[in-house]
Amino acid sequence: MKKDSQREGILYICGTPIGNLKDITLRALNTLREVDLIAAEDTRRTKNLLNHYQINTPVTSYYEHNKLKKAPYLIVKIKEGKRVALVSDAGMPGISDPGYLLINLALQNNIQIIPVPGVSALVTALVISGLPSNRFVFEGFLPRKNVEEKRYLAKIKDEKRTLVFYEAPHRLKKTLKNMLEEWGDRKMVMARELTKKYEEILRGKISQILEEVGKREIRGEITLVVEGQSEEKEKNNFIKKGETLEEFLKELKLGEYSNKEIIKITQEKLNIPKKVIYKKLLEMKNDI
Numbered sequence: 137m138k139k140d141s142q143r144e145g146i147l148y149i150c151g152t153p154i155g156n157l158k159d160i161t162l163r164a165l166n167t168l169r170e171v172d173l174i175a176a177e178d179t180r181r182t183k184n185l186l187n188h189y190q191i192n193t194p195v196t197s198y199y200e201h202n203k204l205k206k207a208p209y210l211i212v213k214i215k216e217g218k219r220v221a222l223v224s225d226a227g228m229p230g231i232s233d234p235g236y237l238l239i240n241l242a243l244q245n246n247i248q249i250i251p252v253p254g255v256s257a258l259v260t261a262l263v264i265s266g267l268p269s270n271r272f273v274f275e276g277f278l279p280r281k282n283v284e285e286k287r288y289l290a291k292i293k294d295e296k297r298t299l300v301f302y303e304a305p306h307r308l309k310k311t312l313k314n315m316l317e318e319w320g321d322r323k324m325v326m327a328r329e330l331t332k333k334y335e336e337i338l339r340g341k342i343s344q345i346l347e348e349v350g351k352r353e354i355r356g357e358i359t360l361v362v363e364g365q366s367e368e369k370e371k372n373n374f375i376k377k378g379e380t381l382e383e384f385l386k387e388l389k390l391g392e393y394s395n396k397e398i399i400k401i402t403q404e405k406l407n408i409p410k411k412v413i414y415k416k417l418l419e420m421k422n423d424i
Contacts, residue, residue, distance in 0.1 A: 146247070148220065156331040161254060173218055274300045276301070382420060
């Protein structure tokens with residue numbers, strides 16, 4: 137093997153199990169054995185995995201609260217010729233975790249990045265949900281504050297693709313209540329502790345899932361998969377409300393869309409000429 141000064145450093149983006157330790161690839165195990173250093177979001181969890189497979193590679197912490205300091209340090213090590221594997225708490229690094237920063241910093245420094253694919257909670261939950269998986273959107277974690285969460289849900293309520301979210305157990309009930317209030321009673325799936333001993337998958341309407349989780353304390357890692365807004369339902373809702381163009385535009389303004397976004401959305405949804413929409417927006421502005 138070449139000395140570090142003679143070889144090229146590499147950053148490996150290494151997928152690890154989301155629960156069951158057997159859900160790891162042979163390639164991932166070989167990578168973790170052969171690299172010089174493992175950068176882990178949770179060193180305790182990563183060491184449990186390494187001990188299980190008798191891997192003795194050194195581990196260093198790389199997580200949300202030290203990423204600004206640690207990412208440059210790791211880049212220096214890689215440029216010195218070290219091979220570094222980035223791992224997250226569970227699944228693929230870079231998804232709703234600090235891995236994004238290190239990956240982009242590596243790209244800026246022309247460092248070779250090699251993906252070592254593994255399982256992902258969002259894909260696992262999506263494919264077992266029974267909801268359309270040909271077109272979907274991953275929204276990660278919703279805003280923490282209740283007002284901001286409701287505002288964000290209102291903003292994406294017309295999304296037609298299947299929606300996938302991560303959620304913390306202590307915020308689950310609040311989020312489901314807000315979804316029911318902002319979106320109505322849609323089909324959804326709650327996947328909890330996927331691949332683990334206490335794996336749980338609940339299917340039904342938002343109201344049904346909310347009723348079930350309201351009966352007990354919910355723990356563990358949660359993925360929510362919710363059906364998107366159907367075009368027919370969206371059109372019927374508009375007709376039932378008897379909304380005028382002005383009322384429709386006011387709803388979009390409450391969602392904090394820009395005028396450019398409002399015009400585009402209204403054209404698509406109501407098939408109204410751009411000039412008519414722009415004129416109405418000007419009238420509304422003058423009436424304030």
